[in-house]
Structure formats: C-alpha cells, structure tokens
Amino acid sequence: MPRQKSERFIVPIGPQHPALKEPGHFEFTVEGEVVTNATARLGFVHRGMEKGAESRTWTQDLYLMERVCGICSHVHSMAFVLGVEKLANVQAPPRAQAIRELVAELERIHSHILWLGVAAHEGGFDTLFMFSWRDRETVMDLLETISGNRVNYSANVLGGVKVDINERQKDELLRGMDFLEERTRHYLKVVTEDDTFLGRTRNIGVMTFEEATRLGAIGPTGRASGLLRDVRMDSPYAGYPDFPIQIVTAKAGDLEARFVVRIKELFESYRLVREIVEKIPSGDLTTKIPRRIPEGETVSRVEAPRGELFYYIKSNGTDRPERVKVRTPSLCNCASVLTTAIGHKLADMPMILAGIDPCFSCNDRMVVLNGPAGQSLWDWEKLRQYGIEYYKK
C-alpha cells in the first residue's frame, strides 16, 4: 500500500494533566515527531470568583481573592488590598508595607523553587525535583512561622497587615536564607552545567526579544528573552520604593535562560529578605480604613512570581465592590507556548509548557459559549435551556 503523502496528525493533550496537575487542553499538530501547529483551550476551572466578589464585603473579598491562586496567594490579596487602599485614599504604615514585601519575596522564593522542581520533573530529572522540594520546605516553614499558615498566609488586612516579625523570627529568616542561598548556588551549577539536563533545555523553546515583545510576554518568561519588564521596578508598590530590586534578565530566551533567570531572581529575593529583616521600619501595623469604600475605579498591578498581576476594582460607594477584574500572568504567557512550540519535538512540549510556569486555574475567568447561530451572548433563560438539553443527551 502506498504511503499517504501527508503524515499530519493532531495530538490532543489534556484537559486532564497536560504536563501539570491543572486542567488545560492543547492540540499539537505533528508531522512525524515535529510539532507544526499548536492551539490551546483554557477555561476548564472557571470558578466564578469575580462574580462572587460582588456579593461579599470588601473585607470578605480579601480572603476570596487570596484563594484565586494556590501558589501565589499573597500577591493576589496584596493587589486587591493595594487597589482598595488607593480607592479609599489610605496609606498603610511603612512597617506594614515592608512586611507585605517580605512575605511577597518569601512567596516568590517558594514559587520559584516549586517551579524548579516541576520543570526538572518534566525534564526527567527527578533527583533535582526531590532535592529542590526538600529545600523548599525551609521557606514554607518560615512562612508558617511568620504568618501561621503554609499556603494562605492571610498576612494582609485592609489598611495594613496582621502579622509582625520579632527578633527570633528574624534570626530564623536569616538562617533560612543562608541555607537556601548555598543550595540555590548548587542548583544554578546543576542546571547550567549538567550535560544531560542541558540537552533538554539549551536552545529549546527559544523566544527572541522581538517575539517576546510582540507576544507581550511578562515575568521571568519575558525577562529570559531580554525584556526589561518588572512591575516592582517600573512602578514600585508596597515596600519596594524603600527596598528596591535589581532586575534579572538573560538574552538567550531558551529554557535554560528561564532556569537561570528564575534562579538568579532567588538570589535577589534572598538579598531583599535580608535587607528588610535588617532595616525594617518600626511603627504601627495597621491604619484605619472606612467600611464603605468611596466611589471610583482603580487599577492595581503587582509582580507575581509569574509576571504582572493586574486587578481592576470598581466601587460604587457601598461596602461591596461593583466589579473586580483579575488578569493573571499565565494568560499573557500562554501565547508564547503556542509560538515557541513550533519546530520542536513532541517530547519537548511538557518542558516548553512548564517553562512559562503556567497556572491555569488562576487564569480561567470566563467561558464564552458559541451558540448554534454563531451567537456568543446568551441570556440566563437560554443558558439554562442549553444546560438541560446538554444533559438530556
């Protein structure tokens, strides 16, 4: 039998477990083993949080927003609280701002080490995964010591923070940073020198500076392609004006560069944590904030471990927000996966996907259903009818 001319084939990956333990659907068109086209479908974990925020008070929303993401919970509550404070024209005291930055940097450390482990696991380097996650426990314990919880720190309240750090905790923080710095130096050496691992990362998923600009890549993904884009530097918030960061970039734009940028950012975070611990300003932790937030709208941006996190908050003068819009960094970086995937082997896809440090669950905001007649706007009655019909089948 003669062979078919075209060997084009579509490989669906997901929605269950596409490289990561979060739902997202990808379709890779392959010719032989080489990917020639890629499409993504998101929206499997829409949780209606933005709508939910409208029926809760400002204080209650703080904790709802904290649960948008399971890894970077603090930055979500910080983005929300900074926006609300801006609307209410209230400034949290300097000590509170410094503690916000401290928790944010500790969270960045935990998130970057978590990513290091996940990405190593996708590359088949489980030793690095196990050891880096063991070391990550250090920073998780530090976060628990400071805030009282490992994941949802709830360090923020409207108008300040609810956790303080004492001398003993400062000592623990410094000791933890010393240990982690030593380990991180080792990991940097491993990911830049180990030949077997470099085979999976060097020149894989290359995104040039021009491409990164065109696709609007943000966070470490963009910085690995040479983009100078970091909200902490561009418009400092919380404690960042007093404790500034130094931006870390790389030129290559491949997976190795993303490893290097994230690991070097860890060193930057260790430096910041030490600086804050040494020079933390004294004073109050909270300031008074009204229960009814004055009418107005605002945009609040913070740098999450994955890139710029964007909050739009609108108040109508009551004790509940009128609209809260969240845009998480993973959404901006998703397009880069689809572009950089082309030309690589199918086996590299999990690595390229993990390379942007995606967090699908937090970026799923809304699902637009395309109706039978190409309609995309449905009213409640129609949606209900669709639901009934769907399950009748």
Next chain:
Amino acid sequence: MPIGSMLGDIVKSFFKKPVTEKYPFVKTAAPENLRGKLVWNPENCSGCQLCIKDCPANAIELITIDKVNKRFVMRYNLDKCTYCAQCVVSCRFHCLEMSDDQWELAATHKEPFEVYYGREEDIKFLLEKAALGAPEEACPEA
C-alpha cells in the same frame, strides 16, 4: 561536571536520616503564630458582631441569650472556617484568638465540627431548646 552533577547529593543522602517527619508518632510543636481552632472568651464581648460581619466563610454566629446582661453563646463551625483570623483582627475587645495547639481537627463525623462557646448553662439551655425543635433566636443583622 558534565553528567551526574547531583550524584554527590544522592550519596550523601545514604548516610542521612529521612527528612520526612514521623508525624502521628512524633509530634513537633506548631509555631506560636499558627492559626488553629478559634477560641472565644466571652468576658469582654459586647455583642457588636463585627467578627460575624467580617467572616468570609460565615463560620461564626452569636446567639443572644440576654442582651442586657451581655450573655451570648457563640456557635463556631470548624468545617466552614477558613482560618484567616480576620475575626481576631476585627474584635476590638480581644475576645477572640486562634489557638496554636489545637490544630488536629479532623473527624469522621459532623458533630465535633460544631463548637459552642459561652456559659455552660446557656449552652445547655440552647441545645435543649434546639432538641425540642423550637426556633432559636436568630441574631439580628447588625
């Protein structure tokens, strides 16, 4: 170091104890800031209900027994609680705190998740009333 850059770590691990905690057998103390079970001390409570208003999970209720003499019973739902400690911050009289030693809260049935705080006779009165099927006095919206 072309290959096997983590071999050193592996070899070292052979001579070390596992890093995992032997949790149910050996218990390490929780940090003092830990947000465990909520504890209510009725002594200073004025019944302002700010804690209830701010609770994101609607896990606490204050049932008024005698408003004039400030006798309240607090019903706390452990399973609804998100352990955020907002109520502790909201309380102006420092009646609430989150315990750092009561955190092993798992149970196989629902009853232990409903905790009553207040005077013993008040709780008894309330539970007896509930057993009779009488509607309890709901706390008015503050």
